[in-house]
Amino acid sequence: MKIKNTLIIIAMSIIGLTSCKSDSCNQNPFLSDYGTYLEAPAFDKIKNEHYMPAFIEGMKQHKAEIEAICNNTETPDFNNTVWAYDKSGELLGKVSGVFFNMMECMNSDEMQQIAEEVMPLITAHGDDIAMNPVLFEKIKYVYDHRAEMNLDDQQNRVVEKYYNDFIRSGAGLNEEEQAKLREINERLSILSLQFGNNLLKENSNYKLVIDNEKDLAGMPQSSIDAAAEQAKKDGLEGKWVFTLSKPSLIPFLTYADNSMLRSEMYNAYYNRGDNNNEYDNKAVIKEMLALRLQKAQLFGFDNYANYVLDVNMAKDDKTVDKFLGDIFYSANELAKKERREMQNLFCHDEDVHAEPIEIQRSDWWYFSEKLRKAKYDFDENYIRPYLSLDNVRNGMFMAANKLYGVTFEKRNDIPVYFEGVETYEVKDFDGSILGLLYLDFYPRESKSSGAWCTSFREGGYDINNVWHPALIQLVMNFTPASGDTPALLNWDETETMWHEFGHSLHAFFSKGRYSRTCGNVPHDYVELPSQIMENWAGEPEVIRMYAKHYKTGEVMPDSLIEKLENSALFNQGFNTTELIAASILDMKFHELTDIDVINNLDVDEFERQQMSNIGLIQQIQPRYRSTNFGHIFSGGYSAGYYAYTWAEVLDKDAFNYFKESGDLFNQKLAKSFRINCLQECGNDEGMVQYKKFRGQEPSIEPYLKARGLK
Numbered sequence: 099m100k101i102k103n104t105l106i107i108i109a110m111s112i113i114g115l116t117s118c119k120s121d122s123c124n125q126n127p128f129l130s131d132y133g134t135y136l137e138a139p140a141f142d143k144i145k146n147e148h149y150m151p152a153f154i155e156g157m158k159q160h161k162a163e164i165e166a167i168c169n170n171t172e173t174p175d176f177n178n179t180v181w182a183y184d185k186s187g188e189l190l191g192k193v194s195g196v197f198f199n200m201m202e203c204m205n206s207d208e209m210q211q212i213a214e215e216v217m218p219l220i221t222a223h224g225d226d227i228a229m230n231p232v233l234f235e236k237i238k239y240v241y242d243h244r245a246e247m248n249l250d251d252q253q254n255r256v257v258e259k260y261y262n263d264f265i266r267s268g269a270g271l272n273e274e275e276q277a278k279l280r281e282i283n284e285r286l287s288i289l290s291l292q293f294g295n296n297l298l299k300e301n302s303n304y305k306l307v308i309d310n311e312k313d314l315a316g317m318p319q320s321s322i323d324a325a326a327e328q329a330k331k332d333g334l335e336g337k338w339v340f341t342l343s344k345p346s347l348i349p350f351l352t353y354a355d356n357s358m359l360r361s362e363m364y365n366a367y368y369n370r371g372d373n374n375n376e377y378d379n380k381a382v383i384k385e386m387l388a389l390r391l392q393k394a395q396l397f398g399f400d401n402y403a404n405y406v407l408d409v410n411m412a413k414d415d416k417t418v419d420k421f422l423g424d425i426f427y428s429a430n431e432l433a434k435k436e437r438r439e440m441q442n443l444f445c446h447d448e449d450v451h452a453e454p455i456e457i458q459r460s461d462w463w464y465f466s467e468k469l470r471k472a473k474y475d476f477d478e479n480y481i482r483p484y485l486s487l488d489n490v491r492n493g494m495f496m497a498a499n500k501l502y503g504v505t506f507e508k509r510n511d512i513p514v515y516f517e518g519v520e521t522y523e524v525k526d527f528d529g530s531i532l533g534l535l536y537l538d539f540y541p542r543e544s545k546s547s548g549a550w551c552t553s554f555r556e557g558g559y560d561i562n563n564v565w566h567p568a569l570i571q572l573v574m575n576f577t578p579a580s581g582d583t584p585a586l587l588n589w590d591e592t593e594t595m596w597h598e599f600g601h602s603l604h605a606f607f608s609k610g611r612y613s614r615t616c617g618n619v620p621h622d623y624v625e626l627p628s629q630i631m632e633n634w635a636g637e638p639e640v641i642r643m644y645a646k647h648y649k650t651g652e653v654m655p656d657s658l659i660e661k662l663e664n665s666a667l668f669n670q671g672f673n674t675t676e677l678i679a680a681s682i683l684d685m686k687f688h689e690l691t692d693i694d695v696i697n698n699l700d701v702d703e704f705e706r707q708q709m710s711n712i713g714l715i716q717q718i719q720p721r722y723r724s725t726n727f728g729h730i731f732s733g734g735y736s737a738g739y740y741a742y743t744w745a746e747v748l749d750k751d752a753f754n755y756f757k758e759s760g761d762l763f764n765q766k767l768a769k770s771f772r773i774n775c776l777q778e779c780g781n782d783e784g785m786v787q788y789k790k791f792r793g794q795e796p797s798i799e800p801y802l803k804a805r806g807l808k
């Protein structure tokens with residue numbers, strides 16, 4: 099969800115850049131206090147033209163702050179060096195916190211143009227700081243003398259973290275190597291943007307237009323209505339338009355009887371970025387892999403994965419490979435069993451003695467849904483009426499209240515960037531303010547696909563020791579309301595909302611004096627706070643709290659809850675296999691050690707080969723194919739997609755602790771989880787913090803059981 103090291107990544111070499119002219123300064127909302135409640139971004143005043151001057155002024159101020167540290171003639175100590183550095187870059191953080199999040203949810207050609215202009219500047223700015231020899235000398239002095247400086251535990255940790263950050267950002271390299279690193283970083287920043295922009299274009303360029311009603315056979319009415327509305331929007335009234343956004347795509351793959359059209363949608367989705375057109379990502383991938391390997395080599399690592407993993411809980415590629423390999427084998431076997439079940443049930447031709455017909459990749463959703471109905475008498479459409487967006491959202495607020503005493507009050511006076519975005523004031527059990535929560539629910543063309551949690555501003559102390567509450571944004575792409583029917587979520591969307599909400603609780607609860615450690619956890623820990631919330635969402639006791647029929651208010655009947663529970667293990671072979679296959683693909687790319695191999699790489703062939711090596715069944719592809727794997731090529735998850743699974747072992751073990759206590763809302767455990775795993779999670783290494791809560795290392799058993807692998 100968040101990468102805290104932005105300050106060190108953030109950059110500045112631009113000497114002689116003009117700061118803003120006084121007129122635009124006066125009107126630029128970034129350059130003075132917003133004057134809003136909690137200093138929430140003044141979206142009603144922010145215009146695209148404000149970004150660039152604010153970035154430039156932000157870099158200028160940051161540079162001046164760094165120079166002040168460097169020019170200080172006193173002996174370097176914690177306060178005049180580390181503390182001052184920790185609190186620098188406020189304005190740059192302020193504009194970045196808005197711009198880069200708007201890039202993801204309010205994208206436009208103009209925004210892309212600004213990003214392309216500003217990214218190289220910011221990257222260079224970050225490199226200037228990270229490779230500033232005087233600054234590093236001072237940080238190193240404090241690091242070398244920390245034992246004599248009477249520092250407390252947290253101060254020691256901050257010093258060690260920053261020292262390591264500087265080393266990992268090139269401070270210890272010679273001049274020639276530093277110049278090369280700068281070039282690599284700058285190019286990578288551009289390529290990563292390009293990858294994301296290509297993907298966005300590929301997402302929005304595809305539409306399936308249906309003009310024959312017969313082709314809608316099998317589809318639920320809500321999806322047909324939504325497709326008709328989309329057609330109207332596109333000026334195709336009387337037809338039906340399906341897109342590659344999940345609320346449109348998944349019901350089509352699941353219900354449409356027309357297998358040819360299902361196959362067309364499936365291929366359009368999986369081949370994004372691989373169409374040999376101007377938005378093709380294969381060349382981008384090759385160049386990125388080559389640059390990443392060169393970067394890792396500069397730091398003495400044999401591959402990029404090991405450079406990344408060195409600061410994660412997992413530590414190295416072998417640990418991750420073994421972890422993924424063990425799970426993959428059982429998951430793939432389970433998927434084979436699921437395939438057999440589907441084939442036996444549905445894929446005969448007229449002659450019962452004939453061999454079952456082989457099912458196709460694009461058939462999996464369709465037949466698995468039929469299997470679910472046959473085996474568990476369960477259909478997503480039975481539960482949707484109980485899962486209105488309002489009920490699901492209020493349910494997660496209620497659960498957080500029962501666990502931690504926090505409350506959520508809707509505000510109508512906070513500026514938002516798009517009509518319909520909701521804002522809530524979040525208060526702690528004692529009434530103190532934790533921050534603001536922004537909820538942005540529905541797809542639009544300017545929004546990336548998927549769901550995420552991010553911040554306009556993280557909670558933290560400023561240089562004057564004043565605490566600023568967090569401003570957190572959750573972005574989703576859920577099924578919208580249609581006609582008189584409110585937005586009714588499926589189970590995946592329900593879990594997704596609780597998941598992203600879990601990230602926000604981590605952000606709201608994080609407390610700590612220093613930005614470097616406050617709430618800052620290794621990448622493979624980040625999904626623990628989010629994924630653990632999904633467990634509560636699915637417990638019968640909790641479902642009864644929030645799942646009420648949108649028309650009658652009737653609580654979801656026990657018989658239906660039972661069916662939902664019984665089918666919890668349904669299709670887990672498929673789900674786990676596609677997830678782990680993508681994680682393995684990510685690792686294989688980043689374990690390459692030979693630059694010539696990368697330069698001669700056929701991206702598609704490499705993917706096919708790697709998937710064949712692990713024996714991935716033919717009906718399943720990795721959850722993301724290489725050319726649309728935004729997580730690893732434009733989203734900061736390179737050599738890190740495994741982190742979802744790594745953290746799932748933690749969250750299943752942690753939740754099991756609650757269950758075993760006999761009380762899902764056990765106050766003692768909730769308090770301990772909040773303090774050790776959310777509030778003070780940055781105070782020590784991930785496993786140390788986890789063990790403070792759990793009393794022992796996690797067991798993998800609850801994970802294996804939850805995934806049906808044991």
Ligand SMILES: [Zn+2]
Pocket residue numbers: 099597598601625628
């Ligand atoms: Zn997450």
